Amino acid sequence: MIDNRIHVYCMPGMAASSAIFEYINLPPDRFELHFLEWTIPIVGISFTEYAQNMCSNIVHENVVLLGVSLGGLLVQEMSNFVIVRKVIIISSVKTRYELPKRMLFARYTKVHKLLPTGLISNVELLAKYAFGESVTKRLSLYERYLSIRDKSYIDWCIDQLVNWECEKPCDNLVHIHGEKDNVFPISNITDCLPVANGTHTMIIHRAKWFNENLSTIILE
Numbered sequence: 001m002i003d004n005r006i007h008v009y010c011m012p013g014m015a016a017s018s019a020i021f022e023y024i025n026l027p028p029d030r031f032e033l034h035f036l037e038w039t040i041p042i043v044g045i046s047f048t049e050y051a052q053n054m055c056s057n058i059v060h061e062n063v064v065l066l067g068v069s070l071g072g073l074l075v076q077e078m079s080n081f082v083i084v085r086k087v088i089i090i091s092s093v094k095t096r097y098e099l100p101k102r103m104l105f106a107r108y109t110k111v112h113k114l115l116p117t118g119l120i121s122n123v124e125l126l127a128k129y130a131f132g133e134s135v136t137k138r139l140s141l142y143e144r145y146l147s148i149r150d151k152s153y154i155d156w157c158i159d160q161l162v163n164w165e166c167e168k169p170c171d172n173l174v175h176i177h178g179e180k181d182n183v184f185p186i187s188n189i190t191d192c193l194p195v196a197n198g199t200h201t202m203i204i205h206r207a208k209w210f211n212e213n214l215s216t217i218i219l220e
Contacts, residue, residue: 006085006218007060011036013069014157017147020068023207026215040153047160051077058082064218067092068203069183070161079170086218090176091184091200094169098188099162145204174217178202
């Protein structure tokens with residue numbers, strides 16, 4: 001039996017599990033979703049090498065890579081190693097020039113190495129790193145989405161983010177961005193599909209928008 005469905009591989013953001021995609025529904029006769037998960041990087045591995053290793057989980061051809069936040073950076077790197085139909089990034093950046101000034105500042109001062117990442121067992125602090133917002137009222141919700149609480153992993157992720165060297169967007173890229181994203185402010189973003197009132201966690205809280213629009217975006 002020939003499978004004519006489009007296979008969409010979904011990569012969550014830093015420290016998050018694929019549970020963040022639990023409300024995303026695409027027509028099953030046209031699409032199949034596959035969920036990727038972060039693993040603890042081996043010591044000294046580069047972002048590019050990590051991306052290449054992640055590609056071993058892709059078992060279909062001409063796939064769509066969809067990534068959220070840091071996962072958006074990762075799927076762009078992955079597109080160098082697999083044939084893709086489209087790359088979709090959400091709440092992310094296309095190049096290092098779209099990183100906010102505080103991250104560029106960290107690149108040159110290394111101030112990010114002073115962050116208290118040893119406290120990431122504190123879910124509220126981890127959510128602040130991963131989602132960019134206070135989660136006091138939704139602590140149990142975010143505790144379910146944040147799956148990795150390893151200090152070495154968080155340190156590695158932050159370092160890869162602030163030192164990302166990409167200067168040109170990859171081919172066949174679609175960038176979906178919330179107008180109220182407080183991790184990557186939209187004022188710094190060019191050429192994106194804006195989502196009104198969308199925050200950095202809109203993949204969870206604005207799932208209805210994605211369910212209404214994502215199929216068309218993929219097929220365009």
